[in-house]
Amino acid sequence: MRTLTYAALLAVAMVPAAHAADGPGEYKPVTDERLANPEPENWLMTKGNYAGWSYTPLEQITTENVSKLRPVWSAATGKDKGHEAPAIVNGRYMYVATPENQVLAFDSKTGRTLWRYTREMPEGFGALHMTNRGVALWGDKVYVASIDCMLQALDAKTGELVWESEVCDWQTESAYITSAPLVVKGQVIVGPSGGEFGVRGFIKAFDAETGKELWTTYSVPGPGEPGHDTWPQDGKWKDAWKDGGGTMWMPGNYDVKNDVIYWGVGNGAPWPGDQRPGDNLYLTSVLSINPDDGKIAGHFQYHWNDSWDWAAMNAPSLVEFEKDGKKVSGLISAQRNGYLYWLDRAEDGEITFDHAVPYVHNNVFEKLDPKTGRPTYNEEAKVGTGKTATYCPSLWGGKDWFYQAYNPKTQMLYIPFNDNHCMTLTGLVQPIIPGQWSAGVDINKLDLKADKDFPYIGGVQAWNVNDRKEVWKETYAGSWNFGSILTTAGDLIFVGGTNDRMFRAYDAKSGDLLWEFPTPSGIISPPSSFEIDGKQYIAVVSGYGVDAQWIQGKMAKQAGWEESVPEGGSVWVFALPDEK
Known part of the structure; x- marks a missing residue:
């Protein structure tokens, strides 16, 4: 295993400035066909393909040579706060979204800045998470959702604004957008955040x-709609559905063959469930949706x-x-509640439970129904109004928003996880006032607790999707993992996510650490890969902040960790050295 230092970085021959004259050339429009069958040399969407694999078929960089990986170019974004967007690549055009409503376009080969787009933040605006998780491509446009609830279409070559549309009203609804859009069949689909402010979840096309x-499409059904019952x-909670949460704040995946979208639904609002008695569909569910009209075809809660x-x-x-000796079309997901789920998906969008196992400690679920997957609860660990409860994992779960990855060659699912942490909360009734926290708990009393003498918190797990067993696990004794x-x-697998600022490569089959590189800040954005002129590149955006930084401060008090990680965004692109 080889760790590169900044001294080594300075010794590397970066792309000469003279090469900047070699421009990116014509822009190749992104079609439905290209999104359905993305070329290995490009990274056209946040997770690489519609199936949500975060996998590249490129294989020039291997377990045998990854130790030789070197930085090719780097560029500062000019922004601090948490950078959570991947580098999206279409030929020589790379796009990176940053906090504060900015999109940068680079020549993906040389790192030369092509254009910069910034939407001015409105006066008085505020949000719980000041970040952006990426752009989408289609035709000759780049699509980005600004945190103040607007969707913009930009000219891919110039960055000029082509059109913009309102997704939500941040002033009256308290909604805001952090999600990357998803483009399906010429439609740009996105939903807002804001469950902690009483936003009723939805996506718009x-x-x-x-x-x-x-x-x-709303995630919380209204009167007369299936699930409203x-x-x-x-009684006093009869209007709970109007402010029930369930925001759909991450991009979905798409089954091209059967023309079905799958979208995740967020948490309930307010957090204490006794303020909205019932199962509360479709909170904490996956929905299957018809992309033509947005109608819900199926769900699993x-x-x-x-x-x-x-x-x-x-x-x-x-x-x-594999199931009973046969290959079946399915869904697999490591959920925030600490369980790993295998689900069956039918051609018409119906979703049925198959199997689930805990991948981190969970003290809430006493058991799951083997046929339906419905959990039975330990009521002592359930937060209620005026009731204090301690539950594990904490609200950040076994895995927060960051992406898992599936490798069809190894048949393994790779999970960035966090374990050995719990939370103690007391529920209360809070009025819903636009722009004010109304999650039913005191935000200043979120009591995060690591287990006493915890051996680790963060790490990476590898699971075989067929025999449904863990194959290997890497753990971090002194850090959470906030990396896709x-x-x-x-x-190989590539991952950042740790407070030591390292970007790492592991053997995907064994979990052996093969290479690492220190970036100026911590990495909480998804890595991506692309190829130019027969050369494979690995890209990642460095820039710590948001929840990862908040937790770092909590751990400084509990475990003596450094109080914070340096902030400041930068794009890093790596490749193997040219053969001589």
Whole structure:
């Protein structure tokens, strides 16, 4: 295993400035066909493909040569706060979204800045998470959702604004957007955050050419809609559905063959479930949706009457796994509640439970129904109004928003996880006032607790999706893991996520650490991979902040860790040295 230092970095011959004259050339429009069958040399969407694998078929960089990986170019974003967007690549055009409504375009080969787009933040605006998780491509446009609830279409070559449409109203709804959009069949689909402010979750679809709104799908059904009877129908909580949460704040995945979208639904609002008695569909669920009209075709709810902020915002990865000796079309997802789920998906979008096992400690679920997957609860660990409860894992779960990865060669799922942490909360009734916290708990009393003498918290797990067993596990004694995973056909995984600022490569089959590189800040953005002129590159954006930084401060008091990690965004691109 080889660790590169900054001294080594300075010794590396970076791309000469003279090469900047070699421009990126024509822009190749992104079509439905290209999104359905993305070329290995590009990274056209946040998770690499519609199935949500975070996998690249490129295999030039392998377990045998990854130790030679070197930085090719780097560029500062000019922003601090948490950078959570991947580098999206279409040929020589790379796009990186940053906090504070900024999109940067680079020449992916040389690192030369092509353009910069910034939308001015409105006066008085505030949000719980000041970040952005990426752009989407279609045609000759780049699509980005600004944190102040607007969707913009930018010219891919110039960065000029083509159109913009309102997704939500941040002033009256307290909603805001951190999600990357998903483009399906010429429609740009995105949903806001804001469950902690009483936002009723939804996604909207817009025409990619004109910005015209096409349809809206709510995650909490209203009167007369299927599932509304799982919310209180009378009494003091009868209107709970109106502010029930379930925000859909991460991009979904898409089954191209059967024309079905899969989207994750967030936590309940307020957090104490006794303020909205019932199962509360479709909170903490995965929905299957018809992309033509937004109608819900099926669902699976991971846990009912959510009382822990265990949002299910990540859509499961679309995979085939073995069942009773046969290959079946399925969904697999490591959920925030600490359980790993195998689900069956039918052609019409119906979703049924198959199997689930805990991948971190959970003290809330006493058991799961083997046929339905419905959990039975330890009521002592369920937060209620005026009731204090301690539950594990904490609200950040076994895995927060960051992406798992699936490798079809190894048949393994790779999970960035956190264990050995719990939370103590007391529920209370809070009024819903636009722009004010109303999650039913005192935000200043979120009591995060690591287990006494914890051996580790963060790490990476590898699971065989067929025999449904853990294959290997890497753990971090002194850090949480807030990093998404990239896996490759070269039998590697790449991941950041730790407070030591390292970007690492592991053997995907064994878990052996093969290479690491220190970036100026911590990495909480997903890595990506692309190829130019027959050369494979690995890209990642460094820039710590948001929840990872907040937790770092908590751990400084509990375990003596450094109080904070340096902030400041920068893009890093790596490749193997040219053969001489």
